[in-house]
Amino acid sequence: MTNPDNNAASTGLFNRSKTWVSNNPDLAFSILLAVCVYGYFALTNDLFATHRTSYAIMERFAVLGLVGLALTLCIVAGEIDLSIGSNAALAAVIVVRFTDSIGAFNALFVALVISTTIGLVQGYFIAYLRVRAIVLTVGTLMLLRGVALFAAEEKTVMLTDFDVTDFIQTKMLGYFSPASLLVIGVFVLVALFMNYTRYGREIYAIGGARKEALAAGINLKRPMIIVFTISGFCAGLGGAIIGLRSGTAQALGLQYLLLAGTVAAFIGGVSILGGKGGVIGAAIGTLAVNFLNTGLVFNVTPAFMVQLYLGILLIVVIMFQTGSRVYDNYQRRRSILATVDGRRDQMLENKKKIQV
Amino acid sequence: MNVQTPTLGIGLFQPIVSKLTRHSSGLVVAMVVLFSAVFLYGAFTAPNFMTLFNLKTVIRDAALVGIMAIGLTFVTLSGNFFLLSMKETAALCIIAFATAMSAGYGFEISFLFSMVIAIAAGVLQGLLIGLGGNPIVVTLGAAGLFFGIGSFWSDNLVVSFRRPHGAEWLGTGSFLGLPNITVAFIVIAIVAELALRYTNFGRQVYLIGANRAAGRATGHENLSMAIKVCTIASVCSAFVAIAFAAQVSSAHVNYFSSSFGSSGDMTILVIATVMVGGNSIMGGYGSTIRSSLGALFISAVDNMMVLHDFNSGPRVLAVGLMIVFSIIVFALINRGRRVQE
Secondary structure, three states, X not given: OOHHHHXXXXXXXXXXXXXXXXXXXXXXXXXXXXXXXXXXXXXXXXXXXXXXXXXXXXXXXXXXXXXXXHHHHHHHOOOOOOOHHHHHHHHHHHXXXXXXXXXXXXXXXXXXXXXXXXXXXXXXXXXXXXXXXHHHHHHHHHHHHHHHHHHHOOOOEEOOOOHHHHHOOOOEOOOEOHHHHHHHHHHHHHHXXXXXXXXXXXXXXXXXXXXXXXXXXXXXXXXHHHHHHHHHHHHHHHHHHHHHHHOEEOOOXXXXXXXXXHHHHHHOOOOOOOOOOOHHHHHHHHHHHHHHHHHHHHOOOOHHXXXXXXXXXXXXXXXXXXXXXXXXXXXXXXXXXXXXXXXXXXXXXXHHHHHO | OOOOOOOHXXXXXXXXXXXXXXXXOHHHHHHHHHHHHHHHHHHHHOOOOOOHHXXXXXXXXXXXXXXXXXXXXXXXXXXXXXXXXXXXXXXXXXXXXXXXXXXXXXXXXXXXXXXXXXXXXXXXXXXXXXXXXXXXXXXXXXXHHHHHHHHXXXXXXXXXXXXXXXXXXXXXXXXXXXXXXXXXXXHHHHHHHHHHHHOHHHHHHHHHHHOHHHHHHOOOOHHHHHHHHHHHHHHHHHHHHHHHHHHHOEEOOOHHHHOOOOXXXXXXXXXXHHHHOOXXXXXXXXXXXXXXXXXXXXXXXXXXXXXXXXXXXXXXXXXXXXXXXXXXHHHXXXXXXXXXX
16 A cells, blocks of 8 residues: 555655765765775674774774874865974874973963964965965975974973873774864854855865855955865864874974875865865765775775775875866867857858858 | 076075065064064074085085975976875885996996986976876875885885995095085086076076966967976986985985984975075076085084974974965065965
C-alpha cells in the first residue's frame, strides 16, 4: 500500500541529492574523497574504525581545522596567508611561557589578543598599501619567527604544571574534548558570519570579482582586514591548543601547518581564483586530510612520507583545477570561433543571394 | 620601466636615487636614512667588522644564498612571484649528488645526474605554473613532494662520501685567494646580469613580467617563459646543493632546513634576499645584481649582529624587519603607479 509513496519519496530524495551534487560539485567531490579515504583505512586496518581513533581524529581536527578554515577564508578572498605557521608558533610560545606565571586562561587571552592584532595589522597593511598578501606575509613569516625566537629566548619552552593539558584532553560527549568543541563552535560562528551577514558576503565578492565588487561600491579594505583578522585569530587559537596540549612549544616549529592547511582548503573546494568554497568545505577537507594522516600513522608510515602524500595530493588537485580551466578556455574559444565562422558563412551566402 | 644604463655599478643606484627624489614622501626618506644610519653605526662600532678578512667572510656567507637568489630573481622578474620549493629542490639534488658520488661515479656524472633531476623538477613546476596554476600553491605542493622523495630515497639518513673525491676543488678549493664558491657566485652574478640585459631571452623576461597581456599580444606566452625561469631557478638550487655537498662531503635532506643562516629556513632567506635587494615582486622591475647585493647586505648585517653578540632571535627579527621595510618602501614608492590586477 505504502509502496508508491515510498518510491516517490526515495526518487524525490534521489533527485534532490542529484541536483544537490550538480549544484555543489566541489563539495560532493570532497565528501566522496573523505569517505573513500576513511573507508580504505577502515577496511584495511581493524583499529581504524574505533571510538578511540575517532576521538584522536577529532583532536587533530581541532588544530588543523582552524588552519584550514583560516586559509579557506584567505583563498576565498583571493589572497593567501603564508605567515600562518609563524603566527601559530608565536601564540604557542606565548601561551606555554606565561601559563605558569599568570594562569592558563590569561595566557590564552594574551596570546589570542596578540595573534589577532597581528592579523589585523597585516590586513590593514595589505589593504592600505595595496600589495598582494603573499608579498607581505612572506615578510611577516620571517618577522614573526624572529619575535617567537625572542619570546622563547631561543629555547624550547615547557609547561611545569600539566593540569590544563589534562583538562583540554578530557573526553566529553563521546568523541569530543573541550578543544575540539571550542573549534566546532568557531566553525559554526564563522559559517554563520560568512553566509548570512553582509560583511561575509563582501569577502566572497572581493575574491570572486574584485573589479565588479569595487564597481558595486564595496570598500575593498574592510573585507581584507576582516579576513586577515579571522586568520590571525584562528592561527593563534590553533597554536595555543597545540602548545597547551603538548606542554611544549618551539619558536621554529609548526612549519608543516601551511602545507596541511592548504591541502585541506583545496580539497574543501576553494578555487585559487577566489570567491569559491566555504566553511563546510573546509571542515570536510580537513577531515579528509586527518583521515589520511591518521591512517598513515596507523600503517607506521614515517612523517616525511605523509608530507610526500600531501604534496602529491595538492599537485593533483591543482592539476585538476588548472586542467579544467584550460579546457574551459579552449571550449569557449572554440565556440566563439564557431560562431564567428557561422556568421561569416551566413554573410557570404547573403552576399551571393544579393549578387544573384 | 627605466632605461637602464649599461654600466653595471652606476646603473644600479641611479634609478633608485631618481625614484626616491621623484616619488617619495618624507616618510620613505626618513626610513631609508634611519636604516642606513643604524647600519653604519653598527658597522663602525662592531669589532673587526671593517677588515679585509671579514669582508671575505661576508662574501663567502652570501655566496650560497646569493646563487639561489639569482636563480629566483628570474622567476620573480618574469612575474611568477616566487618558488616556495627552493630548499626542497636543493635537498633532493644534494641527495642525488651524494648518492651518485658515494656509489663511485665521479664528479662529472654525479653533477649531470643532479642537474637532470633539477631540470625535471623545474620543468614540472614551470609547466603547472605556465598553464595557469598559482605559483605559490604549486610550489608548496612540489616542496612537499620533493622533500618526501629526498627523504624516502635517502631513508632520512646522512649520505656521505669519502675524501678525497672529485668535487673537493669546488667545495674547499680556492682561486687567487678567494674560495671557489665565492668565485662561482661572482661569475654567476655577472653572467646572469649580462644575460638579462643583452639577450633576447632577458628582455623577454622583463616584458612578460612588466605586462603579461602585452607579452601575450606580441607572441610571448608565459608557458614557455615559466618553464625556462623555473628551470633556471632549480638549476641554481642544484648548483648550491652540489657546492655544499662538496664542502661537507655528505648530504641530508635537512641540511637546507637547519644549517643556513639563523632562521632555519633557506627558502624564506632566499626570498628575503630577492626582496631586500629591491626587486619588484610583481615582476618586470629589478635585476640580478640587486639580488646579489641583497645577499651581501643580509650577510653583512648578520655578521655585524654576530659581532655585537646578538642571539638568533634578534637576527631573524632584523632580517624580517628588513623584508617588511623594503615591501613597505616599495609599495609606497610605487603606489598608484600600477593598477592592481
